[in-house]
Amino acid sequence: MKPQRPTRFTLLSGGRIVDPATGRDEVGDLLLERDRIVSLGRIPSPPREDVETLSVDGLVVAPGLIDMHVHLREPGNAEEETIWSGSRAAIAGGVTTMACFPNTEPAVDNDAAAEFVVLQGKRAGLANVYPVGAVTLGREGLRLAEMGGLARAGAVAFSDADRTIRSAEVMRRGLLYAKMFDLPVISHCEDPDLRGVGVMNYGKVALRLGLPGIPDVAEDIVLARDLLLAEITQGRLHVGHMSTRGSVRLLREAKSKGVAVTGEVTPPHFALTEESLLNYDPNFKLVPPLRTAADAEALVEGLRDGVIDVICSGHAPHSLEEKELGLVYAPPGAVGLESLFCVSYTVLSERYGFPLIRVLEKMTIQPAKILKLAGDRGSLEPGKVADIAVFDVSTERSIHASRFQSKSRNTCFEGFRGKGSAVHVFVGGRAVLRNGEFVEASGTPSAP
Amino acid sequence: MVPTEDNAGRRLEWGRKDLLGLEELSRQEILTILDVAEGFREVSTRSVKKVPALRGKVIVNLFFEASTRTRISFELAGTRLSADVINFTGSSSSTVKGETLNDTARNVEAMGVDIVVLRHPCSGAAYQLSRVLNASIVNAGDGSHEHPTQALLDIFTIRERRGRIEGLKVAIVGDVSHSRVARSNIWGLQKLGAEVYAVGPPTLVPRGLTKLGVRVSHHLDDLLPEIDVFNMLRIQTERQDQGLFPTIREYSRLFGLNSERMRRVKPEALVLHPGPINRGVEITPDVADGPQSVILDQVTNGLAVRMAVLYLVGNRMAAPPVVASSGARE
Secondary structure, eight states: OOOOOOEEEEEEEEEEEETTTTTTEEEEEEEETTEEEEEEEEOOOOSOOEEEEEEEEEEEEEEEEEEEEEEOOTTTTTTOHHHHHHHHHHHHHHHHEEEEOOSSSOOSSSSSHHHHHHHHHHHHTTSSEEOOBSSSSOOSSSSSEEEHHHHHHHOBBBOOOTSSOOOHHHHHHHHHHHHTTTTTTOOOOOOOOTTTTOOSSSSHHHHHHHHEEETHHHHHHHHHHHHHHHHHTTTEEEEOOOOOOHHHHHHHHHHHHTTOOOEEEHHHHHHHHGGGGGGGOOOGGOOOOOOOOOHHHHHHHHTTTTSSSSEEBBOOOHHHHHHTOTTTSOOOOOOOTTTHHHIIIIIIIIIIOOOOOHHHTTTTTHHHTTTTOOOTTSSTTTTOOOOOOEEEEEEEEOOOOOOOOOSSOOOOTTTTTTEEEEEEEEEEEEEEETTTTTOOSSSOOOOO | OOOOTTTTSOOOOOSSSSSSSSTTOHHHHHHHHHHHHHHHGGGGGSSSSOOOOTTTOEEEEEEEESSSHHHHHHHHHHHHHTTTEEEEEEEEEHHSSSSSHHHHHHHHTTTOOEEEEEEESTTHHHHHHHHHHSSEEEEEETTBBHHHHHHHHHHHHHHHHHSSOOOEHHHHHHHHOOOOOHHHHHHHHHTOOOOOEEEEEETTGGGGGGTTTOHHHHHHHHHGGGGGGEEOOOOOOHHHHHHSSSSOOOOOOOHOOOOHHHSSSSSTTTOOOOOOOTTTTTHHHHTTTTTTTHHHHHHHHHHHHHHHHHHHHSSSSSHHHHHHTOOOOO
16 A cells, blocks of 8 residues: 655644643644654644644643663564564554663674664554664673674663673673763663572562562662662663662662662552462563562652653563463563553552653653653654654543554553553654554554 | 261351362361361271262362372372372473463363362462363462462361360471461461461571461470470472572481470470471481371371362352252251
8 A cells, every 4th residue: 555645744733732851731732844843832723735633632742652661572582572563562552662672582782683673663664663782792691792883773772681780890891881872771680599480579478379589689789789880880870670669769879979870660560569469360470570569659759759760661572372381480571562651640640649741751751861862752842753642641441451452462451440542643743543543554564 | 978067067168169278268168178077087987988979070180290198198088989080190391391281271171070189389370270270179289389188187187186276386397488388287277276386497487477477486496395286397308409508417406306305395295297207307207106296197187188178179069968958048
């Protein structure tokens, strides 16, 4: 099918425009010209003919979300997700930009692999897809990967994904070397020995269920080490998926000392607790594990006072057959792209009273700054790329995995009722989601 | 000749499809099992050791972990109830690679099995199966989670010897952290009013266990004079290989029950062991075979308890005929 030639101008009229980068939260109009935002505010009926007007009355107009922690399983595990299916999941959730973690097969530890991820993203033609390059070759924690090549191929950060870099010296070198490209190292804070064979949080629930536990200090110890390394190297450290109150405290202390560090959290970790595992449901087996109510509260406080900068999905698709192995053998992780905003908004705004703009900030301008994308993305300022998500924050809906675009169904939020579904999504000025439906001709299946 | 009333003439209540653990059972349900077991114990003393309670029913013993005594006990219990009993022994590793536990179980169910007795190395396996199958699941040990029939036979044995559970001080000695026997005992004993102590080194008996309502002690000698029942868990040599304690020799010195320690215990104190015994490690031979040991009673009672459990879950659908025709409905 021949793509329709987009009109030159698009006017989103009458929406509640929320732009955390500028602090704007007011009803108004937003005018796009081709792939850019040209103006916003009260825009009188445009004089031109080639304007398509879309009424977004009663809806929230926000920068397209930036999810800086996803696993799209390509290359290597296309049965769980592909960059194409993951891109569709992203758009369905209002996410227009993703950073894809390198724990693929093979690992994204060289420029060719990074370019493949970028290329598959372009073939999918939906969201902006950026690779996260590995810190070390094969993610083995021994020798540094060619970070320069990875950065040139489009990497926006470095991480060994779900493996903690065991050697403090290798971590130190990684932080130092990444400074050349002014990109962050995203650390997975989990001491492998303290984790052992643990499958859930160490605590009362694990003791009751007879399951080996992962103590919270497994996270805190590695984070303390990495913060000290960030301090001496003056490198940029970003703390991946925080889960403990201890790590919130450590991050707060480091920030108050002026260490260049940022942190992220995923919705399950602040919205749920270890009690979710009482039914041995493998979909609640995560890394790091769901912790206690006190930890979840501390994470919310960290988000509130700005110690935690980012909310990301940690989208980790797994096939049904893998999760059917049962809690002990099933791999950890849950999908999250399609519930990211809905759960974050519902829990943080409705339960904890966060202003909407504070919630959006963690998924737009903050990750844009960390990944050095803020020149183009993460805001609605005139001149920026027109990546826009329009959300309905007044209608309550249920999350059902059966309706997901993702190839996998392993959600922590089956049946969750909340507000914040994506209605319209624009990427680079092009409408890819209209009234919750994918616009035809956007997104052809990925070629091999 | 099936028990439908307890000694006081109350109708025995049982509405569960499965027996997954003692944590979820009420005090009354535990008493029901114990009382039904009393009735079945007599069967073993007859010349014809069989009742027709489960005639026509099929029981499969689905064992993914090596076990001799538990499997034989269940097999004999099913046979004495006149059920058809099949044994399936699988290795869990092969099911990890290929067929999942759910698939194996669905296949078994497709053959018309009524009760699945499951032993599996993963905590939660019995719970997982109970949600997939219509057949009744009896947990014969899942990982470090629960081993309800073992705890029930322990409790049955204590009650038989001491006449009560309420108020007794029971010490569970050994690797409580990894023990399904310990967990089931903790829930069952607490529900019946006992005071439970967990005793062992902090690497095997962490303080966190107090969250389960037990008292934690790392010094067996301090407790000897006040404990009514010692339940000595089998110590796995692999825990030494994992470095959780230095040596078996030191473990035995600190936590083994020997004749010297027995001199300091109450004269009526009981010694239990779920077996198989590491003689000379957690318990010395003279104590294992001594007058305060009830280890072989446990084995005998295990049969009656397992008959009771199979009988109760096997008859959940229809009320026992005696009760149905008595018209004694409230």
